[in-house]
Amino acid sequence: MPRESYTTISHSIRVDAAAVSRATALVSLVQASYNAYQDAVYGNRIPDDVDIGYVYMVAIRVGLNRWPPNSEAAPIGSRPTGATFVIQTGIGVHTITVNVVDADQTVANTIATAVGVTLNTVLSAALCTGLGAMVGEAIAKNPGSVPAFGPF
């Protein structure tokens, strides 16, 4: 795992085969991006150690960014609704274990409470949506009503 230290909580969430495929493809890209970050912040690098678990962790943050907590300052249609978290069928859906940064879990919990779904549903949607964003998949214009990917 990269050199920063985070407080994380382990969760088991459901993803489809596409999400895993995107994550696998992102490992090398995330490593390259992380190395650039190390150069800027630390002036040196540690040996490459980005793995798919780290990609899952950072992707959840990216996915949660899709639904800004301060909806008044967010673009129109960004506020999540029940439609955002309708469980989708998907292909190759299965359960994986991810480490969620505590701050991200707090945000996810807030969304889950506001919308009335489970935390794992929000995390599943956040992970799949984040991975989609990181690989440059097009996303809906009004994410509040249509989830980009997931949840499963």
Add this chain to the structure above:
Amino acid sequence: MSHNNRIRLPGSWVDGSVVYAHEMEQADQAQYLALSEAGGTWAMASNTTIGGVGSAFWHFTLPVVADDISGHVVATKTLYIDVNGFFTAHGLATLDNFQGHITSGHTVFVDSAAFFWASNGSQVVLVGLTIVAEGGGSGNDGTLQIGNVFSGNGHLVVRAGSNIALHGTMVVDDDAAVSFQGSSGHPALLIMGTQSSLSIAGVANVSSTGVVNFLGNSFLHMESSSLLQFDSSAVLTMQAGSVFNMGASTTRTGKLIRSGANAHEGMRRTTGPDNDWTVPCEQWDTVRVPSTLTGGRIWTLAAPTDTSEAINITIQATVGSPGGVLSIKYGVALLATLQDSATHAPGCVTFEWDPLDLLYRVKHGTTEFITLGSPNESFGSTLKIPGPS
């Protein structure tokens, strides 16, 4: 939280990634909130901690104005004022539980018209410190003032075992006093050491219960023209066994009352020579005629040096045959004779100087008719006044 949170975790900004509008909004807001080289005013919503576990310095090359600063130098940390730097406080500085040092070779200056002030109940303890109240410029005197600035009294307390050394003159000003306040078993002393002197140009009063003691071998020395005065009802008491030596003239305007068995007056007494003699009447009170005169003798009374004094001189014959006639004169005048007599008692005569007529008069004497009164008085020397007929 030390600063704005990251929008994405490190490494998640990858090429080709979709960027949400809200992420850009967050980034924009973060730069809006950041301190700017252009300057401005920032109202922090909560405490701001600089440094944390780091060891970097904030280095200001411009003046820093802290309008409402409340700062702390925490334990084990030090605020340094470097060489040629200054710490200027125009307001009050409160030092709670403060312990400071002025290291060797450095000085705390209190400028003109400024004060170093220790309030009521406080203490300034000066260990091994020399205070110099040095003369200022323009001929001003240096002053160490024990204040009476307000209503209370100032005190300079010298603790047990400590000393005040004066190498100059101590001036006690108008209405001021130097007080020695001893207590039972703890006497306060003014000690005048060898070669020191106490000069009193004013009045020295000893209170009704005060005592001035002169210890062994000490003395009270009154120099020329000085005066030891006892006012009305004052008493000079010479205790039994003490000696009052008086080699100077005494003028007494009051009465002399003798009391007690030892209040007699010792007279000056001698035996005159078996020769004609000028009697030093001021030197002796009583002069005895030698027991045996080898011939007639003439003793002439000397006038007193101070002719205004009515001095007395007594000439006293020895019991027994004198062996010759003694004539007593003043100048050429014969005042009395002590004649050889076997039937009269030994003669005795007292003369007193007359300051007005400047001569000696017979004050009293034995009569020529006193006969021998006992077998032991087998011979006499009859007194005849003024002399033999």
